[in-house]
Amino acid sequence: MKHITKQIHDAILHADRILLVPHKNPDGDAMGAVSGLAGWLESMKKNYSIFCATDVSKQLSYLNPENKLIVDTAIWDKPFDVIVVCDSGDLRYAGVEELMKKQPNATIINIDHHITNEHYGALNLVITHASSTSEIVYRLLTLCRATISADMATSLLTGIITDTDNFTNSATSAGAIEVASELVGKGARFDSIKYFIYKNTPLTAFQLWGRIFSRLTKHNSLGIVYTYLKQDDLLEFDLAEDDISGVTNFLNAIDDGHAGMILKEQTDGTVKGSFRTTRDDVDVSNMAKHFGGGGHKKAAGFTVEGPVEQALEHILSELEVLFSKQSILQNTRHW
Known part of the structure; x- marks a missing residue:
């Protein structure tokens, strides 16, 4: 993972315009991963945007950093240096297969944990035994020696909790629990996640x-x-x-x-x-x-x-x- 991490770090470091993309109808993991990455880009003063092919649910509105998420496809008319697609096995699921044709010079970074991933990126960080894409993003940020804020930790923990169904399904691994513990140690607001995800149902x-x-x-x-x-x-x-x-x-x-x-x-x-x-x-x-x-x-x-x-x-x-x-x-x- 260290080699691909260095490649991703270098690509982002040298990029002037970056686009983050969760899959359409994003779940907690897709938005958690994107929000965590957004916090990293903020800390580096990077020029970035977030695009989603559909609206994000009200339940996950707390994962929309600085209200940066855009659903207007006009954003694709301007060139990006790097496009990071999170938690999507293919570009169709992300809802950007056709839009990506407008960005022939962009470096596509694919971060995912699905076994059916098509490795569509120039750089593919795909770890199928990971509990979630958010877990992978945490490990990426750790290797990049990024400072993980409480907001970033909350976002990434959301992804792990939702993809493991609150640590009850088969995705719950020792690695997932280890990362979750470290995120809580970094200030992840577990009570807030529980409220928005599990205690906010009409x-x-x-x-x-x-x-x-x-x-x-x-x-x-x-x-x-x-x-x-x-x-x-x-x-x-x-x-x-x-x-x-x-x-x-x-x-x-x-x-x-x-x-x-x-x-x-x-x-x-x-x-x-x-x-x-x-x-x-x-x-x-x-x-x-x-x-x-x-x-x-x-x-x-x-x-x-x-x-x-x-x-x-x-x-x-x-x-x-x-x-x-x-x-x-x-x-x-x-x-």
């Missing part, structure tokens, strides 16, 4: 969770438990999708079936899907890849065309065919 969100859970169904031959969310549900309860962001990880609490899946209908008519599993013999990243997505062995996502009812029928049908071809009922399950 009553109507829990009521909508109830509806989502009431739709839980098991596909017996596939061994998958699934449910879905419609845009009409959000309108009825006057909620945004980020208000129920925690519902996906509850799929890991189900002890019936090999994996869980939730489909969420988007405003543009597409459907976002998420797979979760706690089993060691199940790799859901392979299934997500089949639908153009990716992720980790035990947590992965994808996007397909809607509406959600048709998407569900299509996905289950495709999985049945795929499992049949792969003899999925043998000793190893490839999803």
